[in-house]
Each structure stands twice: as C-alpha cells, then as structure tokens.
Amino acid sequence: MFELFCNIGLFVFLVYSYFTHVIEAKIPKSYLKNPNVIHPSAWPKAIIILLLICLAVNIYKIIKKNKGNPDFTFAKFVENSKEFFKSKMFIGMLILIAASFLLEPLGFVVTAALLMFSYGLLLGEKKVWRMAIVSVVVALLMHILFSGLLDVTLPRGEVPFLRNFALFLENLF
Amino acid sequence: MSLGQMFASGLSAVWGGGTMFLMVVLAIILGTIFGALPGVSATMAVALGLTFTYTMGPVPAIVFLVAIYCSSITGGSITAILFKIPGVPSSAPTTFDGYPMAQRGEAGKALGVALIASAVGGLFSALVMFLLSEPLAKAALAFGQGDLFAITFLGLSILVVLDTDHILTTIISGLLGLLLACVGQDPMAGVARLTFGQVNLLSGMEMIPVLIGLFAVTEVLKQTNTKKRLSADDGVGGTKGKVNTKMPTLKELLSIKWVLLRCSIVGTVVGILPGAGATIASFMCYTMENKLSKYPEKFGTGIIDGIAASEAANNSATGGAMVPLLCLGIPGGNAAAVMASALALKGVQMGPLLLTNQPEYLSATFITMIITNILMVIVAIGIAKVFAQILAIPYYYLGPIILLLATIGSYSEGGFVGVKVMVIAGIFGIIVKYMHLNSAAIVLGLVLGGMCEAHFSLAFQGAHIVTQPMTFSDIMQKIFGALFGTPIAAVVMTVCILMLLSPLYMPLLKKAKK
Numbered sequence: 001m002f003e004l005f006c007n008i009g010l011f012v013f014l015v016y017s018y019f020t021h022v023i024e025a026k027i028p029k030s031y032l033k034n035p036n037v038i039h040p041s042a043w044p045k046a047i048i049i050l051l052l053i054c055l056a057v058n059i060y061k062i063i064k065k066n067k068g069n070p071d072f073t074f075a076k077f078v079e080n081s082k083e084f085f086k087s088k089m090f091i092g093m094l095i096l097i098a099a100s101f102l103l104e105p106l107g108f109v110v111t112a113a114l115l116m117f118s119y120g121l122l123l124g125e126k127k128v129w130r131m132a133i134v135s136v137v138v139a140l141l142m143h144i145l146f147s148g149l150l151d152v153t154l155p156r157g158e159v160p161f162l163r164n165f166a167l168f169l170e171n172l173f
Numbered sequence: 174m175s176l177g178q179m180f181a182s183g184l185s186a187v188w189g190g191g192t193m194f195l196m197v198v199l200a201i202i203l204g205t206i207f208g209a210l211p212g213v214s215a216t217m218a219v220a221l222g223l224t225f226t227y228t229m230g231p232v233p234a235i236v237f238l239v240a241i242y243c244s245s246i247t248g249g250s251i252t253a254i255l256f257k258i259p260g261v262p263s264s265a266p267t268t269f270d271g272y273p274m275a276q277r278g279e280a281g282k283a284l285g286v287a288l289i290a291s292a293v294g295g296l297f298s299a300l301v302m303f304l305l306s307e308p309l310a311k312a313a314l315a316f317g318q319g320d321l322f323a324i325t326f327l328g329l330s331i332l333v334v335l336d337t338d339h340i341l342t343t344i345i346s347g348l349l350g351l352l353l354a355c356v357g358q359d360p361m362a363g364v365a366r367l368t369f370g371q372v373n374l375l376s377g378m379e380m381i382p383v384l385i386g387l388f389a390v391t392e393v394l395k396q397t398n399t400k401k402r403l404s405a406d407d408g409v410g411g412t413k414g415k416v417n418t419k420m421p422t423l424k425e426l427l428s429i430k431w432v433l434l435r436c437s438i439v440g441t442v443v444g445i446l447p448g449a450g451a452t453i454a455s456f457m458c459y460t461m462e463n464k465l466s467k468y469p470e471k472f473g474t475g476i477i478d479g480i481a482a483s484e485a486a487n488n489s490a491t492g493g494a495m496v497p498l499l500c501l502g503i504p505g506g507n508a509a510a511v512m513a514s515a516l517a518l519k520g521v522q523m524g525p526l527l528l529t530n531q532p533e534y535l536s537a538t539f540i541t542m543i544i545t546n547i548l549m550v551i552v553a554i555g556i557a558k559v560f561a562q563i564l565a566i567p568y569y570y571l572g573p574i575i576l577l578l579a580t581i582g583s584y585s586e587g588g589f590v591g592v593k594v595m596v597i598a599g600i601f602g603i604i605v606k607y608m609h610l611n612s613a614a615i616v617l618g619l620v621l622g623g624m625c626e627a628h629f630s631l632a633f634q635g636a637h638i639v640t641q642p643m644t645f646s647d648i649m650q651k652i653f654g655a656l657f658g659t660p661i662a663a664v665v666m667t668v669c670i671l672m673l674l675s676p677l678y679m680p681l682l683k684k685a686k687k
Contacts, residue, residue, distance in 0.1 A: 006608045024365040031362045035642050038633045040359040043626045044366055051348045058341055089398040093600050100596045104589050116573040123569035142577055152585050
C-alpha cells in the first residue's frame with residue numbers, strides 16, 4: 001500500500017510541477033527570437049510526460065499484483081505507519097534532520113559530537129559516558145584533521161565562543 | 174622527437190637522480206590517502222598538492238601533481254568499498270559489488286581487486302596515449318555535438334539492462350534522475366527550472382551530496398533498523414570483529430583478465446572523448462560485463478568482476494582524459510580542470526602545439542602515469558590494508574563516523590545546502606527502497622542528465638538551420654539531424670534504440686529459439 005501511495009503522490013507532484021514549476025522565470029526575448037534553439041521547458045516536460053506514463057503503468061501493475069492480497073488494505077497501511085514512526089530508523093532520520101539544521105548555528109565540532117553521541121546510543125552503545133567521551137574526541141580530531149591539516153573548510157558556528165574555539169583548533173598546526 | 178627519445182626524456186625526468194622518484198612515492202601516498210578521505214576529492218587533492226610544488230621546477234611539479242592526480246582517483250574506491258561512500262561519481266558502480274564483499278568480511282580482497290584493476294586500467298591508457306596521443310587527439314576533435322550526445326545517450330541506455338527483472342521501475346528511476354538534473358538554470362537560456370523558489374537550487378542539484386545521501390546515509394539508516402546489527406561488537410556485517418585483509422589470489426586475478434582488458438579499452442576510448450568521462454565509462458563497463466558474464470545474477474551480490482569492471486574503466490578513462498587535456502587544452506572534469514590550471518601555472522602550454530613546443534612535458538606526464546600505476550599497487554595495497562581494519566570497529570562507532578564523514582564530504586561540495594540535500598537524499602533512499610526503485614539508475618540519470626541535455630541542445634541548434642519560425646517538419650528534421658546527422662551518431666543511436674527496445678523483442682527472440 002505504501003508503494004502505491006508513493007507512486008500516486010509522485011504522479012500528483014509531477015502533474016503540479018508540470019504546470020507550475022518547469023519554467024520559473026521569464027525567458028529572454030533574444031533567446032526566443034532565434035528559431036533554431038530548443039525551448040528551455042522542452043527537455044523537462046518530455047521527461048515528466050514519460051515519467052507520468054511509466055508511473056500510470058506502474059500504479060496499474062501494483063493494483064493488479066495485489067488484488068486479493070489481505071495485507072493490501074488501508075487499515076494495514078495505518079498499522080505499518082504507526083510502527084514506522086516508533087522505529088529506530090525514524091528516530092535516526094530525525095537526528096539527521098536536526099543535525100543538518102544545527103550545523104550552521106553551532107558549527108561542526110558541537111554538531112558532530114551531538115550527532116555521534118545520539119546516533120551511537122541509538123545504534124546500541126550502552127555505556128553513555130564512554131560514548132560521550134568518544135564523540136567529543138572524534139569531533140575534535142576530525143575538525144583538526146580536515147580543517148586544520150587538510151584545509152577543508154568546516155562550519156565554525158555563529159556563537160562567538162564556538163567560532164573562536166574552532167579557529168583555535170584550526171590554528172593548532 | 175621520436176617515441177624512443179620521448180620515453181628516455183620522460184624516464185630521466187621521473188628518475189631525477191633518485192630524489193624525484195622518492196617524490197613520486199610521497200605523492201602516491203598522499204594522493205591515495207587524500208582520495209580515500211571523504212570530502213577530499215581528486216580535485217581537492219591536486220589543489221592541496223599544489224602547495225608542495227611552489228619551489229619546484231616545471232617538470233618535477235608536473236611529475237608530482239600527475240602522481241597525486243592518478244593515485245587520488247584510485248584512493249576514492251577505498252571509501253566506496255568500505256563505507257559505500259563513492260568519493261567521485263565514477264566510483265558509484267564500485268559500491269555495487271565492493272560493499273557487499275566488505276560486509277562479508279572480504280574487504281582486503283575487494284580493495285586488492287580495485288587497486289589492481291585501477292593500475293591495469295591506468296597503465297593501459299597511459300601506454301596507449303604514449304603511443305597514439307597525436308592521432309587520438311585529432312580523432313577526438315572530429316567529434317561533433319551530435320556524436321557526443323549519442324555517446325552520452327548510450328550511457329543512459331544502460332538503464333534497461335541495469336535490472337532486467339524490474340525494467341519499469343528502473344526506467345522510472347532513471348527518468349527521476351534525469352528530472353533532478355534539470356533542477357536549476359537551463360544550460361542554454363539560463364532560465365530557472367524546478368527550483369520551487371529555492372535560490373540555493375539555482376546552480377543545480379549538487380551531485381556529490383545526492384550520491385553520498387543515496388548510498389552512505391541510506392545504508393546507515395537501514396542498518397539502524399536491522400536487528401542483527403545490534404550485536405555491535407561483531408563489527409560490520411557480523412564479521413565478529415575480524416576483517417580478512419587477504420588479497421586476491423593470482424588465480425582470481427587471472428579469472429578477470431578479459432574483464433580488465435575489455436574495460437581498459439572501452440574506458441580509454443570513452444575517456445578520450447572530450448566531456449564524456451569516467452562516469453559513463455564505469456557504468457557502461459559494469460553493465461557490459463554484467464551482460465557478457467556467465468553468471469550475471471551474481472553481479473551486485475559482491476563479486477570481483479563487478480569491481481574490476483568499474484575500476485579498470487574509470488581509471489583508464491581518467492588516463493584517457495589526459496589526451497584532450499594536454500593535446501587540446503580541454504579538461505574533461507573538475508579534477509582535470511584543476512590539473513590544467515596547475516600545469517598552466519608551471520608554464521605548460523596545453524593544446525595542439527604542446528607536442529612540438531614542449532614534448533618533454535608530455536613525456537614526463539605519460540611516464541609518470543605509467544610509473545605511478547605500477548608503484549601504486551604496492552603503496553596503495555599497504556594503505557588499503559590499514560583502512561580495511563576500520564571495519565572491525567563496532568557499528569555504534571562506525572555508523573556515526575560514516576555520517577560525520579558524509580557530512581564533511583557534502584559540506585565541502587555544497588555547503589549547508591549540500592548537507593541538507595544529503596539528508597533528504599538519504600531519507601529519499603529509504604523511500605526508493607520501499608518503492609522498489611533503483612538508486613544506481615537515479616544516479617546515472619542525475620550524472621548524465623545535464624550532459625545529455627547540453628549536447629542535444631547544441632546538436633539541435635546546429636542541425637538543419639532555419640531562418641523563419643520552425644514548422645513541424647523543421648522540428649522533425651532538426652531532431653533527426655541532431656540524432657542521426659553524422660555516421661558515428663547514426664551508428665551509436667541505432668545501438669541505443671536496439672538496447673532500449675531489447676526488453677520488448679528479447680522475450681520474443683527467446684521464445685522463437687525455444
């Protein structure tokens with residue numbers, strides 16, 4: 001059922017995109033005056049049309065394949081969804097989303113330590129203190145290695161104290 | 174300068190009284206380590222290597238940078254095998270068989286095959302270029318936009334044979350990848366498309382964050398839900414903390430000799446075409462070997478043939494790309510572009526006159542590539558053995574470390590947006606799994622989409638020029654001219670059409686045979 005909903009969702013999204021977002025700005029008149037050029041919308045529109053045809057066939061195939069399948073019901077889908085929202089994978093997704101938003105204000109060192117600590121516990125490490133120490137050490141070492149030694153710019157954070165600390169780490173070597 | 178003189182001049186440049194030879198070894202060590210670190214791409218490795226060359230003369234600098242360039246691309250396969258993080262798009266097919274082998278505790282063998290295949294591919298292309306650089310450069314110049322579109326489209330046609338059991342979902346995946354490649358400004362008019370008002374998407378979808386998300390992040394998320402994995406002291410894949418660093422045997426290597434030869438040839442030819450590149454070569458060769466194999470069902474489950482095909486192809490293509498770079502001054506990719514600027518800094522005048530004006534630079538480049546590829550096997554195997562031990566780390570440490578490395582890689586390529594794209598791609602990878610779509614096909618579409626559209630647009634513009642607004646007949650003539658306008662394009666496009674239609678006629682042919 002989830003597969004069917006995803007396909008239908010994608011179909012609807014593509015129809016919406018076709019009519020509203022394929023071209024989002026005015027095309028220069030000078031470009032349109034040239035009779036030999038291809039219209040900027042031609043390529044994405046062709047792909048969307050092909051995708052819509054394929055998705056329609058796929059939706060039909062999914063329905064046909066699951067005819068008479070007792071698990072192919074809305075009630076079962078709701079039950080599975082509830083299970084998913086309680087799963088470790090979903091918590092992992094939330095941790096990742098949070099980390100991607102924290103990276104800019106907190107910088108790499110703090111975000112990396114928090115991400116490593118929370119994900120490590122999620123993956124089954126039971127010794128909290130050991131995980132905390134390892135997380136901080138790994139985050140510091142990575143910042144020093146990549147930013148200090150290899151000149152890969154990493155986010156320093158917007159908080160002045162954290163920014164200064166990141167700069168201190170980068171200038172160690 | 175004769176070939177013999179070029180060879181001697183190149184050899185003396187690389188040997189340089191022994192000091193230069195040691196510099197090559199140092200460059201290989203640095204290049205392999207840089208390549209193996211996610212976030213430090215081949216482009217960045219060459220840029221980092223530049224700092225070592227400020228005080229060097231032109232020839233030693235070229236030797237040093239070429240050695241870093243070649244070994245960093247090979248180093249990229251290490252993370253593809255161990256963590257499913259392809260450092261460069263051309264390493265993506267290496268993950269298909271490399272990662273399952275590493276999961277089974279055969280990381281050493283997988284890395285050994287990858288390094289030896291890389292060396293064979295690199296060596297083959299270097300030798301071919303040394304002998305044929307002049308005529309090859311002339312041949313590459315003769316390729317028009319229509320021909321280049323046909324070659325890129327051939328790469329896309331592979332879609333239908335990536336997963337023959339699920340052709341429809343594989344085609345949907347490829348089309349999704351092509352649509353993702355449309356995000357941002359269009360290549361001809363510069364008009365924003367499919368950005369949904371996000372200014373950060375105007376420059377297009379960053380490829381590396383999507384790749385890292387779809388492969389590495391999705392894998393960690395999947396592992397989070399796997400009950401088996403939670404006996405974390407087992408290390409990855411329940412290998413009980415033991416990682417077999419045993420290298421492949423001679424018998425195993427001999428069993429893939431034809432794979433190596435075929436993929437080195439195809440990779441070199443594809444690499445020479447300006448703008449085609451290592452990604453098309455590696456996907457093309459992986460699929461080609463899948464089709465030619467006596468056991469195609471084993472591809473993707475962790476066999477050495479798959480790794481050998483991908484690595485021999487991408488390394489030979491990288492070597493092949495040196496032809497348009499040096500002889501035409503056309504860099505094939507980002508890393509080649511940095512190489513071009515680094516060489517220009519040292520006074521190398523890339524272009525058709527290089528062979529007559531500065532033959533010593535050309536010979537030094539090719540001899541360095543040959544020596545680097547030989548030495549790389551010894552040096553990189555040592556490094557790979559150390560890296561292979563990383564898999565013995567319990568997954569509650571290794572999983573988050575992979576996520577941190579993925580974050581660094583995505584941030585260095587796309588900034589904060591890159592990290593967000595990586596996370597979205599990682600979650601999308603899970604949806605892809607439930608929808609029975611194919612991640613590899615999405616990546617193939619994304620990587621080749623931009624190239625395909627740009628080549629087609631230019632070929633369309635150049636075919637059947639009209640002065641009045643186009644009629645339907647003009648449009649058809651232009652499309653036909655763009656697709657079949659030259660003999661090369663016509664032949665390649667016919668092959669593409671036959672491949673695309675194969676799911677329709679192959680069952681009929683099989684029935685008729687029975």
